[in-house]
Amino acid sequence: MNRLNAAIQMVEQTLNLDLSSTSTIKFIHRIDIKGYEILQDETSSTIYFQNLNDAMSALGIWISNPKTEYHYQKDRPIEKVSLMLDTARIAVPKIETLKTYVVILSLLGYNALGLYLEDVFEIKSEPKFGYMRGRYTMEELKELDDFAAKFDFEIIPYIQTLAHLGSIFKHWDYHSIKDIDDILLVNEPKTYELIEHMLKTTQKAFRTKEINIGMDEAWMLGLGRYLDKYGYQDRLTIMFEHLHKVNALCVKYDYQPSMWADMFFHLVAGNYFESNISFNEDIKKKIPSNLKLIYWDYYQTERERYDQKFTALKQLTSNYGYAGGAWKWIGFAPINDVTRRTMSLAIESAKAHQVKDFIVTGWGDNGGEASQFSILPSLVYLIQTIQGDDRIHIDNFLTLLTGHDEANWLALDKPNQLYENLPAIPVNPSKYLLYEDPFLGAANMPLSPIYRSFYQKHVKVLRQISKEYSPYQYVFDTLYKLCEVLKDKSTLSIRLKVAYDEKNIASLSDLAYKEIPNTIRKIEAFYQAFMLQWHKENKPFGFEHHSHRIGGLKQRLTDIANRLDDYIQGRVNEIPELKERIIELANDSYNGLRYLNTYSDLISFGKL
Template identity: 70%
Template sequence: MNNALKQAIHQLEMVLNLDLKSIQHVNFIERNAPGYEIHKTDEKVKIEYNNINDALTALGIWLSNPKTNYIYIEKRAFKRVGLMLDVARMAVPKIETLEKYILILSLLGYNYLGLYLEDVFEVDNEPQFGYMRGRYTQAELKRLDDYAAKLDFEIVPYIQTLAHLSSIFKHHTYGPIKDIDDILLVGEPRTYELIENMLKTTKKVFRSQEINIGMDEAWMLGLGKYLQKYGYQDRLKIMFEHLEKVNALCVKYGYRPAMWADMFFHLVGGHYFNDQVEFSEDITSKIPKNIKLIYWDYYQTDIQRYHAKFKSLNQLTDNYGYAGGAWKWIGFAPNNDVTMRTMRLAIEAAKQYQIEDFIVTSWGDNGGEASQFSILPGLCYIIEQINGDDRLNKDNLLSLISNLTYQNWLDLDLPNKLYSNPLAIPVNPSKYLLYEDPFLGLYNQKLHPCYAAYYQRYKKILKTDTKVAGPYTYLFDTLYKLTDVLTLKSTLSIRLKKAYDDKDMPALHDITYHEIPTIIRKIELFYQAFYTQWHLENKPFGFEHHSHRLGGLKQRLTDIANTLHDFINATISHIPELDERIIDIANDDYNGCRYLNYYGDYTSFGKM
């Protein structure tokens, strides 16, 4: 065993707290041929490997696979398999968190980690870029890249060069290059000065020759300041003008750029998920051959939709990859079920189209509340589907690194499963029911009294999981305490409205003087658990949003209790909000559960 592999194994022992004494019985043989081979019999184990990433992948299989007398030769369905973590939406993972992730991904068989950065990195000559956002210093990113390189693992920067840069426009410095919303102003010299400064920085700190330049979801491109300056222009022409300039900068710095493919479908077909888009030669000829287009899709449960999009991509270019989703961007709890239902089909289709670059994205929309590690069961499942066999035992591997089984990990999905329908859908009641205003409700939202029973059951399951000592017990504790809040809070508005309409004073008295104070105490316990989770995994920046949200929730409940007190004591004769409030009881297969992720939609029917 060479020194590099010894150091990698030492990292597994120290960072993941693994007991690897048995590894002395493994004969590691370095070789020139790519990939790995594992030869296991009752008497001995031999692992041949080309690089450290291959060795750790083989080690993950051997550590997890109880079978004997097998030979596994690496067979990669996809040349590159990576996880892209959103590190820019409030939750900015600590470098130590990312180092831990690199080790876990290596054991699973992933070979790169993408960092979705937006403005959360220090850029030369741009002092306000990422200011107070928890931006990574260049030294931090260099440290991470050096760490990964020792494991023959790649770090790929994902930046934005067109849209999704709303945070920088809080600074007057960037006002002159704002087109509209979160979109840069195409054609402006300062726009390309900023982009070049980004590329200079990423080139300094990352070894990778690949960079994702974003350019996705710029739906209002050319319709703001650009429109004022130049009048209405063909928006596809604007897109190509910008792409040409950004691509020239990428070539200047020796990059192989990739970008999301959605804007071409949007501008030609009217919307991204139009499956019947035809691209003319005039369009396809303008897409630089060196740019890899990434088809992203996190939603489809019909394999024909994947096939249709791959066929459309084939019209545009023969240089493309695929990005699916590991669902943790819908609040405090992940949705590994949806990850598995969508990714199984995506993997099947991607194999047929011989995709070389397969990306698993994990976003952090509107708060980054879910633990960075809550998607581990989904990541294990994806690798199992890619391999197409049972060489990696996901239950054993998760037990090894966490003391919790695969099924324990799937318990993290429970707070959003308030229905018996076996088909998982991307809904997030555990977030919106937490913040739902008991006086006002949420617009177009149906509720159901059965939620309380579900949360009572899930609370017990998650409480049992918290009793298993291990390095990830804290994230189960967070969701246990969330379900404890929701045993009461999820149906509070239903019961409150009924008691008010019925003038049931004993029920109103109980809600006012017992139940609401109890909910507030439970929120305080949940807050402390969530605070612990956040600060274990992430930098402190961004948590201020949750201080305001959860602190505001407690104050709102206090205000409601005070209003109810006045009503009970006849200081006021009625409560206008409850006079107007309509409770719509759900009668569908999902008990009214839906996907409503933006906190700003929870607190008022008015516009701020």
């Protein structure tokens, strides 16, 4: 019981909670039960538990549940449920952020936290590996693992052993092991020296025997220096050659490896999301029996699509898992609504196909802008859906732990919701409308004057929530101030083009001398709020991207105002960009909204 009492104290300290009421609970440790059992009536509370992870799960139910009488037994349709956080796509969460997640996830009933690392961890023998990327030191990783162990909670490393290692190739030290793009050179001895160094390091840092070795999205495998050295080879053969060497290293270090399954689908069918793929027996025989294949999919809105992929996956192996997505990788705001819409169907399918390992991924593509905690309502919803009941009272749980109820947290989706009463699809106007160049526009991006009215409504909602004191007040303040910017910036292109075409000097003057300077001031306020959020949750490394992006946005708007002044004052006769500019006005139900997430594609039609 000393470990249990210590764990409860750590919950109190980490989340700044008063859990003195838990002293009324009778905790009974039993090795003969699987999981936990809660007996609650009007006069007493008893929790039976096997390990501390189960005790914490039961505690999360107890502190959130308003019922006066209930009896719950742990019945996991899916044995292992984890969150994998992206720590490598610019935003590197602080250890304190990860500890907070360990506690929250433990109370929710998750078993593990995965860290997607790429090169963001220190390897003593590789000084350039993760250099200036905010890499975790061995001491930091061990500190986190020790902390999690006090809850019987697992930290799992997700590394890369084939692709997605573009950052290391900025250093000449690694050019000898580069095939093409961000892909390692297969059959090169130094490649396997690096991978072995990765495995040695993670083995020292973490207690777990599990490791994800990546190997996803290596679309150009064998088509660079490998092609130069060996000529064209069957790429599935190259894949297996590499996999067997990496797996041998995993066996050497007593690891139980998993990898993303997409390359097998891609190399056989040419497209990961192709329907009804068949694999022959020869391919199945070459997949190591100790290797778990992870089917990842964040997009489907029809259960049949998930079922098809599981059916195909089972042709390859009986050792498989599933990774869905908590959508926080499309800019500054999440879309929890899309997470719920897609993952509810994925959960149904995963249960039907007897998935035992369910991973929720929190990626950070192209900047890691969204708050690490912006997906909290999704994480509660998903574990509830997996359990198949309402054991955790969502509002009570979130309000107690964060100071905000579910409705407040779901309001974080609003910056991307510029439509009425439609099923959510993944769109991210809050990012691309921020960076869209008012003179140039961006490719494949219809616009609508109605955006302004939506952002006016969103400003009111988020401003009110941002005034409510809580440990997460800063998250709402950031998106409130983003909506303040977008209230005007979202339609600036349209109004600027109309005024120019009509030669309306009064309107152009108002834009140049009043609105654009005012928008720049609002961008500065947003920048300050976003910077506070970043440094509260993440290491400082990586923020330089946003200093350049948002600083560049302010400078570009200043330049545009100056160019307009030249035109208004008659120093130039035309503005070539506005003369050529074509604005496509949206005429669809989603008001032209798109999913455009790559910053460099939003600011120019040219490629550097």
